[in-house]
Amino acid sequence: MSDTHFDVIVLGAGPGGYLAAERLGHAGKKVALVEEQYLGGTCLNVGCIPTKTLLNGAKNYLHAKEASQFGVDAQGVAVNWTQMQAWKDQVVKGLVAGVAATERKAGVTVINGRGHLDAPGRVTVEGTTYTSDHVIIATGSVPAMPPLPGTQDNPALVDSTGILSLPEVPARLAIIGGGVIGVEFASLYSTLGSQVTVIEMAPEILPFMDDDLAAKARAAMKDVTFELGCRVESLDGGTVHYSKGEEKLSVEADVVLMAVGRRPATEGWGAQEAGLEINRGVVVDDTMRTNLPNVWAIGDVTGRSLLAHAAYRMAEIASANILDPAAKKRGEVMRWHTVPWAVFSIPEAAGVGLTESAAKREGRDVLVAKVPALMSGRFIAENGFKAPGEAKILVDPTTHQVLGIHVLGAYAAEMIWGAQAVLEMELTVEDLRQVVFPHPTVSEVIREAAWAVKL
Secondary structure, three states: OOOOEEEEEEEOOOHHHHHHHHHHHHOOOOEEEEEOOOOOHHHHHHOHHHHHHHHHHHHHHHHHHOHHHHOOOOOOOOOOHHHHHHHHHHHHHHHHHHHHHHHHHOOOEEEEOOEEEEEOOEEEEOOEEEEEEEEEEOOOEEEOOOOOOOOOOOOOEEOOOHHHHOOOOOOEEEEEOOOHHHHHHHHHHHHOOOEEEEEEOOOOOOOOOOHHHHHHHHHHOOOEEEEEOOEEEEEEOOEEEEEEOOEEEEEEOOEEEEOOOEEEOOOOOOHHHHOOOEEOEEOOOOOOEOOOOOEEEOHHHHOOOOOHHHHHHHHHHHHHHHHOOOHHHHOOOOOHHHOOEEEOOOOOEEEEEOOHHHHHHHOOOOEEEEEEHHHOHHHHHHHOOOOOOEEEEEEOOOOOEEEEEEEEOOOHHHHHHHHHHHHHOOOEHHHHHOOOOOOOOOOHHHHHHHHHOOO
């Protein structure tokens, strides 16, 4: 077989791309993984992992300051920002090396350079053309940067990449956008001592979250000032000018973070020239096929679910359908409504499925039950009696099928996979009540919520 011909070429080595390459390589396929910048993509290098590493440092700092209530007196607790940055870089370096080793073990050929899709089955990288039976597009996403007055060449303005490597913790931080990125960085820097202001256009933060839980999450972030229902008009250095109705307001900051989300990276690699259908992202069906023969798309570039774990699942589905044309019949399809979300703020929040807010907008009748996290003995033992926390469940009143589970509070992200499995398997609330939850764990709040539903 030619050195330039592969069974599958994967364009982009983020979470979806490197996992697809790994799965296909272990299945015996000859795979090329094309990456312009770094293995692991945004998530591993300048996204999920470094952010959570810094957040862990912030949580440790907070726990040390609050440890006296648990019988531990910590004196002289201080933030060593230089060491936090060094640990972040060490974590990223180690994990990137792990991805490289995994691809080698799977027999994947990593090609460094910017790939261009010339046509189905043909990709050019830095002047060399490669051919393949299949192409998987996994080019990811980029930070959105609205063209507001004052954003160009503004040294005070950073995006989600720049905010990770500031030379010091800023005294004042203004964040434009109250979604996942904005809220996580608000938690991080406010915990480390910054005066943080979040400016959000919507009436509430975290728009994918149930309104009541989002409000409780916001209330728990006591050191953050939230300006809701506001429109940013312009920037002047570190001064953000915004309006609320007819009122003109401004906030001064040392650093301004633009955190209005990300957009699929659909430009610069041949999507339009090759004839791919684009609607915000690359259009795919539930097996990740595009409108071009044997061209697949996964992850953020689809615009469907800009989450690393969603990209993982899309990678597995595309790989399964490449390996076996009958895979769809075995259930290898993307079920978008069962993709969970998680916000690694302080406190954490996570959920999956229908929200009560969405049900009301749709005029849909649902049964709802909520229980406080204080029903978990471990939650109290490790977080105290005043820590915010709650579990919420939504159930179909006729079939009793569980439609949504949402959790606010410590460890929420670690338990939401179980809630996802409930929705994936289409269990009823009676089924969920039969599940044995280990004791004492915080996950027991999901069981308590299930028993709180009035059928």
